[in-house]
Amino acid sequence: MESAPLPVPPAARQAESEADYARLGLARDRVAAWEDAARTDNSPGTYEWWYLDAHLDDGAKLVVVFMNKHFSSAQDPLRPLLRINVELPGGELRTTLAAFAPEQWSASSDLLDVRAGGNRMSGDLDTVRVRAEAEGIAIDLELRSRAGAWRPQTGHMYFGEGTDRLFAWLPAIPQGRVTGSYTVDGKTRPASGTGYHDHNWGHVPLPSVINDWYWARGQAGPYATIATYITATAEFAHATIPIFLLTRNGEVVADDARKVRFEALDVHVDAHTGKPVADITRYRYTDGSEAYTVTFVRDRDLSRRRMIDNLSDERRARAEAVGFDGAYLRFAGTLTIERHRDGLLVESYRDEAAIWELMYFGRARWPRADS
Structure with missing residues (x-):
């Protein structure tokens, strides 16, 4: 049957x-x-x-x-x-x-x-x-x-x-x-x-709809970017919603999320929060012969915080009762923005003072790259 x-x-x-x-x-x-x-x-x-x-x-x-x-x-x-x-x-x-x-x-x-x-x-x-x-x-x-x-x-x-x-x-x-x-x-x-x-x-x-997200914004050379990768909770089969904006001298050059592939690389488990953290997060945007690669490389942690630690006694007790173990992590490191045309690198810029975050509401999951 x-x-x-x-x-x-x-x-x-x-x-x-x-x-x-x-x-x-x-x-x-x-x-x-x-x-x-x-x-x-x-x-x-x-x-x-x-x-x-x-x-x-x-x-x-x-x-x-x-x-x-x-x-x-x-x-x-x-x-x-x-x-x-x-x-x-x-x-x-x-x-x-x-x-x-x-x-x-x-x-x-x-x-x-x-x-x-x-x-x-x-x-x-x-x-x-x-x-x-x-x-x-x-x-x-x-x-x-x-x-x-x-x-x-x-x-x-x-x-x-x-x-x-x-x-x-x-x-x-x-x-x-x-x-x-x-x-x-x-x-x-x-x-x-x-x-x-x-x-x-x-x-x-x-926490009832989003399991985790990476969120970043930065600037390198004439380019500025906002890059986000949202993963929904198990109720929604951990569906993902990428969001991506790239401007050059203030003009939009890429913002169609359907053309973005996200990668989380060199992942380790953060000892304090118990969440998987990628040392490298990368957004690849392909539009015909034009392609952009936006890469964030973690150098150090600015914040590693369990959300439960900042709650009042009453709210903490409620959170513990339902097993909530959300965390917030904020990173500093290097942003690189590259532009390729027909597979050849034509521009590359770097900023060593980038900041981005990982918000983690749900249970720890090993990240996957988009297909």
């Missing part, structure tokens, strides 16, 4: 049909300023955050994130958070996570204007300003875009049938120039360098 075929798991997909664009009120050829404004109402079942990072000429790295709640806790009510990460020029790391009362939070639904207490991120698709201060760290930056706002198709990813399980992503400023200052323990330093800003929101706790 023949066995019945196994059921096909529900899809994990990037929304890209004409019907998707029409339903979401989005245009294929442009991003509107309201897309970077608040996209949720802060209610249980939703989450949202705005992110900005800067790689400075003095070697420092800055990250500022405004969150209406922790992204793993969509069912929580409004619980505003502000995260600031600083890597000083000498390599010293400083991280702070500040919590605010719900009445101290506001976010415009018309344009980017997010506030948590006296902290604020505001602006438009050309210029973003951020002022944030917590635990002896103060950030005062202006980010001016050098590449137009971009999103991968609609920017909306759906998991399962229907549209109720959503994770959305908008790189509002994929690449820009940063100016301003940053202060650590009373010492203020001028800030100049490159920057990036994006916006995320959703309607489902990320």
Whole structure:
């Protein structure tokens, strides 16, 4: 007797049909300023955050994130958070996570204007300003875009049938120039360098739909890239969603994710988190006779953190009860961008100050390369 075929798991997909664009009120050829404004109402079942990072000429790295709640806790009510990460020029790391009362939070639904207490991120698709201060760290930056706002198709990813399980992503400023200052323990330093800003929101706790992702952005020579490889949970047969953008002097030269092949190489198990970590992550983009290879080579770890360690006692107990063992790892190393034409190398650029991350919500799995 023949066995019945196994059921096909529900899809994990990037929304890209004409019907998707029409339903979401989005245009294929442009991003509107309201897309970077608040996209949720802060209610249980939703989450949202705005992110900005800067790689400075003095070697420092800055990250500022405004969150209406922790992204793993969509069912929580409004619980505003502000995260600031600083890597000083000498390599010293400083991280702070500040919590605010719900009445101290506001976010415009018309344009980017997010506030948590006296902290604020505001602006438009050309210029973003951020002022944030917590635990002896103060950030005062202006980010001016050098590449137009971009999103991968609609920017909306759906998991399962229907549209109720959503994770959305908008790189509002994929690449820009940063100016301003940053202060650590009373010492203020001028800030100049490159920057990036994006916006995320959703309607489902990320650990329930995403097993892990690699996310990177960087610049080498005239090229800038955003590269992401998302792996869904077992419920969705560990389906993968690659996202890729490559610009040259601010103009898009490659952004069709269907033409990307991802590789995770020289994998080891991180002793602290128990997660598999690739020392080399590579994105190969092929479009006819033109091909690009974007490679990140890990030199050192900037963060190796189990998510459970930062939870309150109550939330930690709940996480342990369901076996949650998520982890966050952040790396520093070398980015190489190569261009080939008809199989011949015609351009190659290198940056030795790249930073990227591995977010791991699910159980450890040995990574595989795309076919």
